[in-house]
Each structure stands twice: as C-alpha cells, then as structure tokens.
Amino acid sequence: MDDPDVAFMLDFARGNDEAFVTLYRSYRDRMVSYCMRLLGDRAQAEEAAQDVFLKLYGARASYQPQSRFSTYLYRIATHHCFNLRARVERKLVARGLPIEEHASGARDAADAVANDELRAALSEALSSLPANQRAALVLVHHEGLSYREAAGVIDVSESALKSLVHRARETLTGRLATWLPASAEVKHAL
Amino acid sequence: MRCEDVKAAFVAAHYAKSELDVKAQAHLAVCVSCNEFCGAQLGLDSLLAAAPDATPRPGFDTRFFARLEGVKKDTKHAERAGVAPRRVTRWSWLALALPLTAAAAVSLVVWQRHSAQLVEQARQDEAIARDLELVENLPVVQQLDEVEAYEVLAEANVDDLDRAMRAPDDTHDARDTNAVNPAGAP
Numbered sequence: 001m002d003d004p005d006v007a008f009m010l011d012f013a014r015g016n017d018e019a020f021v022t023l024y025r026s027y028r029d030r031m032v033s034y035c036m037r038l039l040g041d042r043a044q045a046e047e048a049a050q051d052v053f054l055k056l057y058g059a060r061a062s063y064q065p066q067s068r069f070s071t072y073l074y075r076i077a078t079h080h081c082f083n084l085r086a087r088v089e090r091k092l093v094a095r096g097l098p099i100e101e102h103a104s105g106a107r108d109a110a111d112a113v114a115n116d117e118l119r120a121a122l123s124e125a126l127s128s129l130p131a132n133q134r135a136a137l138v139l140v141h142h143e144g145l146s147y148r149e150a151a152g153v154i155d156v157s158e159s160a161l162k163s164l165v166h167r168a169r170e171t172l173t174g175r176l177a178t179w180l181p182a183s184a185e186v187k188h189a190l
Numbered sequence: 191m192r193c194e195d196v197k198a199a200f201v202a203a204h205y206a207k208s209e210l211d212v213k214a215q216a217h218l219a220v221c222v223s224c225n226e227f228c229g230a231q232l233g234l235d236s237l238l239a240a241a242p243d244a245t246p247r248p249g250f251d252t253r254f255f256a257r258l259e260g261v262k263k264d265t266k267h268a269e270r271a272g273v274a275p276r277r278v279t280r281w282s283w284l285a286l287a288l289p290l291t292a293a294a295a296v297s298l299v300v301w302q303r304h305s306a307q308l309v310e311q312a313r314q315d316e317a318i319a320r321d322l323e324l325v326e327n328l329p330v331v332q333q334l335d336e337v338e339a340y341e342v343l344a345e346a347n348v349d350d351l352d353r354a355m356r357a358p359d360d361t362h363d364a365r366d367t368n369a370v371n372p373a374g375a376p
C-alpha cells in the first residue's frame with residue numbers, strides 16, 4: 001500500500017516505538033479536533049483522543065494494513081466516541097434526564113469565546129444529531145474524507161453515507177434557520 | 191426530476207466538488223423550494239466554519255506519555271504473569287479455595303474502608319499533577335529544579351547521606367512522623 005503512515009505502523013508493529021511517536025505527532029491534533037466534534041466537550045475529547053492512541057498502541061500486534069492508515073485511525077476514534085457517547089446517554093436515561101441538553105458540554109467551551117451564541121447554537125444542533133449522522137458529516141465536511149473513505153470508517157455503504165450526510169445537513173439547516181443568511185439565488189453560486 | 195433527488199444531488203456534488211448535472215441545474219432554476227434548500231446549504235457552510243479546530247491544551251503530551259508508560263508496565267506484568275509456570279493439579283484449587291475466600295473477605299472489608307480515602311487522595315493527586323504539568327515545562331522551572339537539587343546535595347551532611355542510603359525506610363518513616371507532628375508533641 002502506497003501510504004507512508006502504513007509503513008510507519010508496520011515499523012511500529014515490528015517493535016520500533018519511534019514510529020509510534022511519529023504517528024502520534026502526525027495525528028494528535030487531528031484526533032483531538034475530531035473527538036471534540038463528535039463529543040462536544042474538550043476535556044472528554046482530549047481523554048478520548050489519548051484513548052485512541054493507547055488503543056493504537058495495543059493494536060500493534062494484530063495490525064493488518066487493509067486501508068489507508070488515517071481511515072484505520074478514524075475507525076478506532078469513531079467507534080470509541082460512539083461508545084463513550086452511548087455510555088453517557090445510557091447514564092442520562094437511567095437518571096431520567098433529557099439526552100440532548102446534557103450530552104455535550106460544548107456550550108461551556110463556546111461561552112468563553114467571542115461569537116459564543118452562534119457556537120453554542122451550532123454545538124447544540126450538532127449534539128442533537130444521531131451519532132452516525134454527526135460522524136458522517138464531520139468526516140466529510142471537517143476532516144475532508146471522501147464519501148468512500150468516510151463510509152469505510154463508519155462501516156456503511158457509500159450511498160448510505162451520502163444519505164447520512166444529507167440528513168445531517170438537512171437537520172442542521174432546520175435547527176439553525178435563524179442563523180442562516182436570507183436565502184440567496186443559488187444558481188449563481190453554482 | 192424530483193425535488194428530493196435534486197437536493198441529494200446538490201449535497202453530493204458539494205462534497206465531491208463536482209458540477210451539478212444539467213437536469214438538476216434546470217430544475218433548480220425554476221423550483222423555489224430547491225433553491226431555498228440549496229441556499230441554506232451554502233449558508234450552513236459558513237456556520238460550520240464557526241466551530242474551529244480544537245488544539246490540545248498544555249500538558250496533553252505529558253499526560254499521554256504518562257498513561258502510555260502505565261500501559262507498557264501493565265503489559266509487561268501481564269506478559270510475565272502469562273508465562274509464569276503454574277503447577278496446578280486437578281484438585282489443588284480446593285486446597286487454595288477456602289483460605290483464599292477467607293482472605294478475600296477480610297481484604298474486602300479492609301479495602302472498602304480505605305478505598306474511599308484512596309479515591310479522594312488520587313483525585314487530589316491528579317489535580318496537583320495537572321497544575322504542576324502546566325508549570326513544569328517552563329525552562330525557568332526546569333533550571334530551578336536542577337539548581338535546587340544541587341543545593342540540597344551541597345547542604346547535606348555526608349553522614350546523613352550515608353544513613354539515608356543505608357536505611358531509606360527508616361528515614362521515610364521519620365520524615366512522615368515529623369510531618370504529622372512537627373512540634374514533636376506527644
């Protein structure tokens with residue numbers, strides 16, 4: 001496979017810890033950002049990103065290069081964040097609390113910055129999306145993965161992925177309607 | 191072409207960075223609903239840009255590599271335990287079961303008493319460690335650490351050092367006692 005990061009991972013699997021550190025440094029910021037977008041809470045996202053690299057470390061013996069390395073790492077991160085989110089939601093349900101308002105602490109972070117109302121509205125709208133729609137949107141929109149790569153990360157077909165992204169965007173435009181600029185003539189933008 | 195198909199094609203083309211096909215463009219030119227939807231989609235891009243990338247806060251690497259060291263140690267222990275020879279006969283577990291159960295029951299009682307204290311202690315330690323991480327990377331602090339270490343060594347009496355090397359546990363106990371009861375009151 002023509003992916004230098006796969007070569008690093010194989011090197012690490014053969015026992016070279018330096019190769020692991022190289023991968024960690026290359027993907028650290030991207031993983032923190034990605035987990036932040038899936039979980040909405042900075043402290044939780046940092047913890048999750050660290051978990052992802054610890055899982056990567058533990059997976060060295062069983063690693064088989066079947067995709068680009070980034071796809072492999074995004075898969076670990078996505079599944080981990082899904083699990084974390086499901087765990088939080090189960091706890092909230094058990095306590096009889098509404099999921100939407102408590103699943104994300106992003107509003108705390110957003111409050112601290114300028115333009116915080118928009119950011120708060122955005123993170124609330126994002127946290128209202130089902131986990132797979134949110135991941136599909138973040139992978140394609142923010143992480144710049146192709147439909148095919150993103151589909152590989154969350155284990156769905158390419159057409160299902162397109163549909164997830166479409167529904168996510170549809171929901172967001174509905175929820176953020178008041179923030180959207182007055183509808184423009186689209187044909188000129190094409 | 192149905193509106194739903196045009197909307198789906200618009201979002202797909204948006205991410206594939208490809209042109210919308212001619213039929214969809216023709217539909218869009220006359221359909222108010224699709225035009226509004228697609229306009230909102232373009233607006234959504236600017237809203238999504240309001241959520242910037244999150245960068246790890248200071249101390250992230252320190253915390254990560256500390257956790258990694260922990261994992262490495264655990265792995266080594268597990269590997270050692272895994273290859274350790276076990277001479278267990280078919281019924282030998284019975285000879286172990288009763289005393290182990292009794293010991294476990296006693297341990298549980300003791301552990302329950304101490305676990306709350308340990309958890310609280312661990313929480314405090316973690317908070318302190320996090321605070322320290324924020325300052326420990328400053329060059330000034332690192333230099334101070336070095337200077338301080340030399341100063342302590344320079345001030346130490348040779349006999350004291352010798353005693354400390356021979357009986358580290360005694361020294362530790364004495365220091366703990368002093369810390370609890372610094373005035374030496376009974």
Ligand SMILES: [Zn+2]
Nearest residue numbers: 193221223224
């Ligand atoms: Zn239409």
